[in-house]
Amino acid sequence: MKLNVAINGEAKEFDIHPKDMLLDVLRDDGYTGVKRGCSTGDCGACAIILDGKAVNSCILFAAQAEGGKITTVEGIGNPKVPSPVQREMTDAGGIQCGFCVPGIVVSATALIDENPEPTEDEIREALDGNLCRCTGYVKQIEAITLAVKETRKTRGARLGVA
């Protein structure tokens, strides 16, 4: 069957099997920033933004994304122009092995998109589904708190109120 989606702003058509999971389709198409840590929806390494919501792509049938807008970590920023979350994750020490990081970047970005002024509790809540075995989360939460400030500044600048 056919699957039509927009990935990071690009329209894509795939030939899929009804049993295919979205994670496999994405990784197979080169979106390898989307990681596999469990395949059971329990770790968040495979998180993507689908129509504005962070979801675990390992437990979604690809077919369920039909017509959807998908953002993966690759669509959030790149090494030349990283997003504030990506920048702060690096600078604040939120990254060790980095395997959980694409999922965390996605969850945090979805949070900030929806709620530009999250409290620390809301950040913790949003990241609760993203397991990280390396960092102990301390510096990841710091990083996202800093990214919230950073985003506020750039948004303010854009509106001319900074």
Add this chain to the structure above:
Amino acid sequence: MSPVKSPARPKKPARPVKSRNSAAGFKVVNHNVEKVDGICLATGVAQFVDDRKFPGLLFIKFLYSPHAHARITKIDTTHAEQLKGVRCILHYGNVPRVLHTTAGQGYPEPSPYDAAMFDSKVRYVGDRVAAVAAETSDIAEEACRLIKVEYDVLPAVFDPEEAIKAGAPVIHDEPDLRGAHDAKRNMAAHVGIEVGSVEKGLAKADHRFEDRYELGYAQHCPIEPHVCITYLDDRDRLVIRTSTQVPFHARRICAQVLQIPEGQIRVIKPRIGGGFGAKQEVFLEYVAGLVTLRTRRPAKIEQTRAEEFYASRTRHPHIVNMRIGVKKNGMIETLDMKALSNTGAYGTHSLTVVCNCGSKALPLYNKAKNVGFIGEAAYTNLPVGGAYRGYGGTQGFYALESMMDDIAEKLGMDPLALRRKNHIRLGESSPVFAALGEGKEGYDQAMASCKLSECIDIGEKEINWAVERKNHGRGPVKTGVGCAILMQGSGIPGIDMGGATVKLNEDGSFNLLVGATDLGTGSDTVLAQIAAEALAVPVGKILIYSSDTDFTPFDVGAYASSTTYISGGAVKKAAENVRRQILSVAAEILSEKADNLACSDGHVVSKKTKKKISYRNISLRSLYSRNQFQIEATESHVSYVSPPPFAAHFAKVAVDTETGLVKLLKYVMTVDCGVAIHPKLAEGQAEGAAMNGISYALTEEFIFNARGAMVNASFLDYKLFSTRDLPEMKTILVPSYEPNGPFGAKSIAEININGPAPAIGNAIKNACGVRLRSIPYTPEKVLKAIRRQSAPAAA
């Protein structure tokens, strides 16, 4: 058996002792430079093992034993072979039998050779029976189901204390077994030492304490599961791209099991998604390798999360019996530890982990004149133990530091005062260092840096000890604080070796090639900083490339808290050697003595004339015009001391005495890791380790059914702490300067996983008066203990 002798330490000290004693004046080291791989990880472009495509890739799946102990009497693969898309099936009947250890240690390994790629006997639920390689993973799985296996089921033993009793089923009865202590008694390893006289010491002591502590199974849970891809290169050599901590050991072990020379194998380590010891084990690479050799196709093994739990490696569960004899004044005179490790079905790391239970913990209270240690490791029909961050230290400190609080209570002393009175200090040694190393005798060492007292002082204030010790709150929820102090090591003395190559490019940048394995620890950044400091350039000028057996020098790999200290030592030597070469070329150009020249910010500067010449011009000259040569050096480093980092951990808990639920409110760590090469990464190591230890202390456990099968092999049922469980956490680095380390550094990777179990246990005791001697501190256990305590004493 007493431990075997270690090779003699060379006469000359390995490194001259520097007079410097602080990090002041460092330009790159001790600064939070940008993590070299940070942005590529944050943006998802970093390449992990499975992020490259291999046309024609085969997928490998395993058939696992449903029985804890059985002999395979018949294996019939006819139906499986007929399934369309199946390319290769491996089982004991068609692979070479080479007994080996999967432990991924230096050679010769201190672990028994008790594992075959596939065996005719299975020893735990999850032991491998066969592997199928097929065009898709679904086909491989389906084919596994089609393999018919007949078993002769044998009695199994799950309890390590039962396993070593006479008459227990013998788990390793194969005649070609090598290196196990006494396989007929299921004893994989045994070690014992005694300094002074434990029994006399205990008899003379004013107070004697004796208790038993238990720690169960746990899995490392790197978020990237084990994964490897093998293929043949143009010259028909086997290339292994794998998530390993030990590329060079992986090459050696694969060569051994596949019976081909090391030179026919290349191991590549791309980015690795965490390991914590799990990826020190080499148990998948040779299976994929054999599929590739037989089919001439690329092949992949990617473990599922469930396989990570039941068919990979775990922390060795331990039963630790601790006895301590103290004087009335609180001086510890006698320490005696007896540890029984459960190594599961195979003995990987069995001897060394149990050794470390004593050798890491017992030197902490070095005033004790009598010290005894017996370590034993039992085979059982349960999952296989392996290296796990903390490596015996976790188990040893749990017993020792829990008992310290009981002693303090009995003597009416403050637990911190008792520790202050007894702990090891600067300039001091412990007889344990020489008596007990990793699987053999160790090396004596005196503490050349130690800020443990300061760690205790600072943590005491930060947790508000004096107040919180007495303040338990009103109502059913009781609060309390507890402490544990710790030490570890930096590398394995006399064994661990790292190599590094530094070479200068035309633009004044340097390639730094290291066998050291960054598996997420940040070692690429830390090693680049060490090179940058020694070469007087910003870290951006160092192009680090780590672990590819074809291109980088040897390194034992990432374990034993060795990378910063050992590999960093090699990097520093190589960089200093290159710096000398740069200076001598500059001396030629400037017609000055090299002694009168200094390196500064990518230039050589004359101290007299202030004339400057850039590394770029030095490089251009040496490569292209006069007295041509490549400015480069390879150096190796071994150390005969293992400078311990020190730490004090403080926990504040709230115990709901009606439900037994323990909530961790605050966690404070004060850590002396020498000079932190990258303070933020060092803090991150501490926080990650502590969080893992906290989760182990409170929730993580393997639950087995009566057949010995793990029933909670998923992240849903095996609870790792997440952001919502995170307590207020405070990490304070307490700087010291370790003269034996590169730029004053010691290790920090492991030590902080050892604190939470005792510190939280001590805090629970302080909060509600109950002492728990096994982890995890589940509500059920806590509540039972509370009930038992408040029940009227039985007549």
